[in-house]
Amino acid sequence: MNSVAPKITVVVPTYNERDNLPKIVDLLAALRLPNLHVLVVDDNSPDGTGDVADALAAEGPIPVAVLHRTVKDGLGRAYVAGMSRALAEGADIVIQMDADLSHPTTAIPAMVEKLTTTDAAVVLGSRYVEGGAVASDWPWHRKALSAWANFYVNAILRLGVKDATAGFKAWHAQTLRAIDVESVQCNGYAFQVEMNYRTVQHGMTIAEVPIKFEERSIGVSKMSLGVQLESALVPWKLRFGKRTN
Numbered sequence: 330m331n332s333v334a335p336k337i338t339v340v341v342p343t344y345n346e347r348d349n350l351p352k353i354v355d356l357l358a359a360l361r362l363p364n365l366h367v368l369v370v371d372d373n374s375p376d377g378t379g380d381v382a383d384a385l386a387a388e389g390p391i392p393v394a395v396l397h398r399t400v401k402d403g404l405g406r407a408y409v410a411g412m413s414r415a416l417a418e419g420a421d422i423v424i425q426m427d428a429d430l431s432h433p434t435t436a437i438p439a440m441v442e443k444l445t446t447t448d449a450a451v452v453l454g455s456r457y458v459e460g461g462a463v464a465s466d467w468p469w470h471r472k473a474l475s476a477w478a479n480f481y482v483n484a485i486l487r488l489g490v491k492d493a494t495a496g497f498k499a500w501h502a503q504t505l506r507a508i509d510v511e512s513v514q515c516n517g518y519a520f521q522v523e524m525n526y527r528t529v530q531h532g533m534t535i536a537e538v539p540i541k542f543e544e545r546s547i548g549v550s551k552m553s554l555g556v557q558l559e560s561a562l563v564p565w566k567l568r569f570g571k572r573t574n
């Protein structure tokens with residue numbers, strides 16, 4: 330019998346997250362999950378996050394690898410690069426998690442449990458299922474945008490999930506291969522939506538576990554007007570455009 334624990338790679342995109350990154354790695358290490366690896370994808374952050382990541386790779390409490398990219402190219406592109414690297418390096422489960430401490434690492438065991446004991450192809454850390462929440466200090470305009478985005482996306486794409494724009498997810502490696510993650514083009518909110526839509530298009534199941542989403546306490550969101558405009562157009566493109574995968 331093969332008793333080796335599945336390889337879990339947590340892909341963490343970073344842009345100016347120097348102070349958050351060591352905390353994330355400590356929190357992940359505290360989970361004491363076997364065969365847990367971290368892959369940081371840094372876009373040459375001006376604040377030196379890449380150097381912090383290299384130091385963690387050299388002497389962090391758990392295995393950390395760093396993918397250095399030369400220019401800021403958006404969250405979606407960073408995830409695609411990181412997920413592709415994780416697959417190439419033999420990950421069985423890939424977790425996507427932002428570096429701003431808004432995603433509670435303590436939810437990871439429940440997400441992995443759900444992924445490995447049900448027919449779920451991906452498990453979302455969800456703010457909007459029963460038991461989930463967003464921090465009361467999350468700005469009102471972000472709460473409103475998130476509520477509107479979820480309504481809008483589900484009305485057009487009928488994903489059947491409560492948190493269609495969630496950025497905290499656990500994927501089976503075979504799901505990422507099936508949806509051809511390397512060909513995903515979108516960034517920001519729209520990246521999350523395109524990944525979910527491809528999963529549903531392949532007839533696979535998306536499950537959700539509740540999380541409490543925290544407001545970042547250090548650094549700033551990189552959400553831009555361009556990202557929001559892309560998010561408004563992408564559901565229509567996905568719904569009526571030519572299928573590419």
Ligand SMILES: Nc1nc2c(ncn2[C@@H]2O[C@H](COP(=O)(O)OP(=O)(O)O[C@H]3O[C@H](CO)[C@@H](O)[C@H](O)[C@@H]3O)[C@@H](O)[C@H]2O)c(=O)[nH]1
Nearest residue numbers: 342343344372402403404407427428496517518550551552
């Ligand atoms: N490498 C890289 N990382 C980036 C880039 N832009 C953002 N990131 C990293 O991606 C993570 C999330 O970025 P934020 O800019 O803080 O995201 P957000 O506004 O809080 O949005 C998040 O939540 C939304 C749902 O509320 C999600 O839809 C969205 O995709 C993201 O996860 C952070 O770790 C940040 O450093 C980039 O261009 N390159």
